[in-house]
Amino acid sequence: MPFSPDHIAELNLLSQFESSSGQAGIKVHRNDAAPETVEAAERLFAKGLITRDDGGYLTPLGSEAVELTQKLQSIITT
Amino acid sequence: MVLKHTVGVLLVLASFAFTAPLQAESSDSAVDRLRQESRELGEALREYGADQKDQAEDSINRTLTALDKRIAELEQELSENWDDMSNTARERSQDSLASLREQRERVQGWYNELKASSASAWERARNGFSDAYETLSEQWNETERDLTLDDHKKSESI
Numbered sequence: 001m002p003f004s005p006d007h008i009a010e011l012n013l014l015s016q017f018e019s020s021s022g023q024a025g026i027k028v029h030r031n032d033a034a035p036e037t038v039e040a041a042e043r044l045f046a047k048g049l050i051t052r053d054d055g056g057y058l059t060p061l062g063s064e065a066v067e068l069t070q071k072l073q074s075i076i077t078t
Numbered sequence: 079m080v081l082k083h084t085v086g087v088l089l090v091l092a093s094f095a096f097t098a099p100l101q102a103e104s105s106d107s108a109v110d111r112l113r114q115e116s117r118e119l120g121e122a123l124r125e126y127g128a129d130q131k132d133q134a135e136d137s138i139n140r141t142l143t144a145l146d147k148r149i150a151e152l153e154q155e156l157s158e159n160w161d162d163m164s165n166t167a168r169e170r171s172q173d174s175l176a177s178l179r180e181q182r183e184r185v186q187g188w189y190n191e192l193k194a195s196s197a198s199a200w201e202r203a204r205n206g207f208s209d210a211y212e213t214l215s216e217q218w219n220e221t222e223r224d225l226t227l228d229d230h231k232k233s234e235s236i
Contacts, residue, residue: 023209051184057213059184060191063206 009040014049014069017058026055109222112144116215123208128200131192138189138207142182145218149178152225174217174224181214 003011018024028041038054045053049062058066119141126134156171163171188207195203 023213051180056180057184057210059187060203060206064202 005036006040006043009036010044011069013037013040013044014062014066015073017062017066019066025051025057028055030054109148112141112148113219115141115144116218120208120212120215123204123211126204128197131200134204135193138192142185142189145214146182148218149175149182152178152221155225171225174221178214178217178221181210181217185210185214 013026013028016026028037030038041050041055042053044050044062045056047061048059049065051057051059119137122137123134153175156175160168185207188203188210192200192203192207
């Protein structure tokens, strides 16, 4: 099953977190960010991966997702 | 990178709240004791192994219960001082408490993860909890500072 544009936007947003450690949060500025990024944040929040609908911090599930995203990125870019 | 222009990254980097000397902004000895307890928990968390899960949970429970009580006290203080505060001070205090509650909620998520973790997942859950707890502790100190600052301003104006 190919990644949908929504999935790609979510993966890109997850990759904005510096690490899976959860010590750094992000904020998606609704007025400045691309609509797909704003919507990706809302979906990630709804799925329980981040603590706010405009970013915030990674939840335990989000932390795991970032780890997997980083692993996947590492595999496909080598 | 396109996202660089679209996403503002708010760095909330850990400032090692547990290793840096904490300033005592309150003379309340109960708060000072809680600070000490919180610092000790932060230090101990990194060392707990999977075989010390029960001990870790006991320590976490004790400290989080005390911290919840302190958060309730801060909310009560804000409520009591509300009429004497400027709009700016009200907004700052409310924002600070909201951030504190958000961090507390996040810590709870990691605590649940920690309690449910198997031995093999222990280290990941412990590190996640520890990071979240560190940020909570940092925010707590900031909120204490914010509300104490408001108290000082109020007493100066009387």
